[in-house]
Amino acid sequence: MNWYKYSSPQTFFPLAGALAKAFGALAVVACAIGLYIGFFVAPTDAQQGEAYRIIFIHVAAAWMSMFLYVVMAFWAGLGLALNTRLSAMMARAIAPTGALFTFIALWTGSLWGRPTWGTWWVWDARLTSELILLFLYFGFMALQASIDDVRRADKAGAVLALVGVVNVPIIYFSVKWWNTLHQGASVSLTKAPSMAATMLAGMLAMALGFWFYSIAAAMTRARCIMLERERSTEWATEYLGERA
Amino acid sequence: MLAAVRCILRRDLLLAARRRSDVFTVVLFFIIVASLFPLGVGPDPALLRMIAPGVIWVAALLASMLALHRVFAADHADGTLEQMLLGATPLGVTVAAKVAAHWLASGLPLVLIAPLLALQFDLDQKSLGTLVVSLALGTPVLSLIGAIGAALTLGLRGGGALLSLLVLPLYVPVLIIGAGAAEAAGSGLGGEAQLLLLAAFLVAAGAFAPWATAVALRISVE
Numbered sequence: 001m002n003w004y005k006y007s008s009p010q011t012f013f014p015l016a017g018a019l020a021k022a023f024g025a026l027a028v029v030a031c032a033i034g035l036y037i038g039f040f041v042a043p044t045d046a047q048q049g050e051a052y053r054i055i056f057i058h059v060a061a062a063w064m065s066m067f068l069y070v071v072m073a074f075w076a077g078l079g080l081a082l083n084t085r086l087s088a089m090m091a092r093a094i095a096p097t098g099a100l101f102t103f104i105a106l107w108t109g110s111l112w113g114r115p116t117w118g119t120w121w122v123w124d125a126r127l128t129s130e131l132i133l134l135f136l137y138f139g140f141m142a143l144q145a146s147i148d149d150v151r152r153a154d155k156a157g158a159v160l161a162l163v164g165v166v167n168v169p170i171i172y173f174s175v176k177w178w179n180t181l182h183q184g185a186s187v188s189l190t191k192a193p194s195m196a197a198t199m200l201a202g203m204l205a206m207a208l209g210f211w212f213y214s215i216a217a218a219m220t221r222a223r224c225i226m227l228e229r230e231r232s233t234e235w236a237t238e239y240l241g242e243r244a
Numbered sequence: 245m246l247a248a249v250r251c252i253l254r255r256d257l258l259l260a261a262r263r264r265s266d267v268f269t270v271v272l273f274f275i276i277v278a279s280l281f282p283l284g285v286g287p288d289p290a291l292l293r294m295i296a297p298g299v300i301w302v303a304a305l306l307a308s309m310l311a312l313h314r315v316f317a318a319d320h321a322d323g324t325l326e327q328m329l330l331g332a333t334p335l336g337v338t339v340a341a342k343v344a345a346h347w348l349a350s351g352l353p354l355v356l357i358a359p360l361l362a363l364q365f366d367l368d369q370k371s372l373g374t375l376v377v378s379l380a381l382g383t384p385v386l387s388l389i390g391a392i393g394a395a396l397t398l399g400l401r402g403g404g405a406l407l408s409l410l411v412l413p414l415y416v417p418v419l420i421i422g423a424g425a426a427e428a429a430g431s432g433l434g435g436e437a438q439l440l441l442l443a444a445f446l447v448a449a450g451a452f453a454p455w456a457t458a459v460a461l462r463i464s465v466e
Contacts, residue, residue: 135409135413139409143410146397146402151466152464159392159459159463160392163389163392164414167413174421
């Protein structure tokens, strides 16, 4: 199989459309299963009551927020190294979804923290590094948005994403260390009691659903970017002409 | 290669010496920001002593960020930068020399003035010494990381605000470890571990940041 076949926007465009539809449908199914398990099957938590059910969204979103940054940096690095047009488009298409999941993780985390910890926000290591991750996403998007020349925007964004991905573990460990230095053992997500199997199943279903959604959203966004950048080519004008 | 480094260092330091007001603005900014905190949180000496390392570190970080855009801006405007890109000296080496000169002109003055601010906050001797060493090790890291951001945002509209958005999240580890060093020294734990970590950051940033900056410069000037 020739992997390079789909590195051209012209051949990737229809594939991306098919993938977006397929993964969009899968995302709906997986999220429906996950939410059903989360709301109706999983037992009520002995300590946290019903409020804990927010973790079905929260944990999956937090996983995706970190995973998507690495995926974005991977595509950005590939684009920088091999000078492929499509890789940079993928990196650009993933960034908003990653930022969205980071925001959802922070938001649901604070909604969960209010009844459980009694506060909207604590300077916990995970919360703080998640917040910094959100800033990294914003920086990437702001840099790309403020450069008009797309080639330069892609490459500059790629350098920033790679510098960021090297920094993410350093940031995480320094924040973790800073936190333990400051306030000892207060509240921690890691002390949660071992989880019932149904809870884990619900969480995994939600994570899969969010993953599929990310693929679908990134593919849809990549299609828009492809059309915008290739609008003067034959296949794009043909496609747009059919639509008009 | 060493001749080129010496030449760039000499030239940039001479330029900085001829435009002394640039250096003083950064130092004054540092002093003023640090002086605003007592006005904001109240004059309680115990509280001020507690927050001093963090306040001085944050002020130094903001001040060094304020000077960042100057690393490449003037050379970019008059075309010198393009000559450097075309020159025989490896670009990473050129960048390292430029960052070193920039730190000597904008970072070192902050380190030297910091003891005065620490006295204003009534820091004890031990944490004062550690604070100065942590700044001496940490501000070059800020310059090295900042140079990547400065190279990426070269000649862009809204450069200043954009630059801070890119660079500040990356500064977080340096801030945490740097301020932590003085705090640990003050609490009797000793800040050696933090200082060693800062030194490790400096070595790693010194090895990789000029290289990343060189890539970013080639993208921006292309």
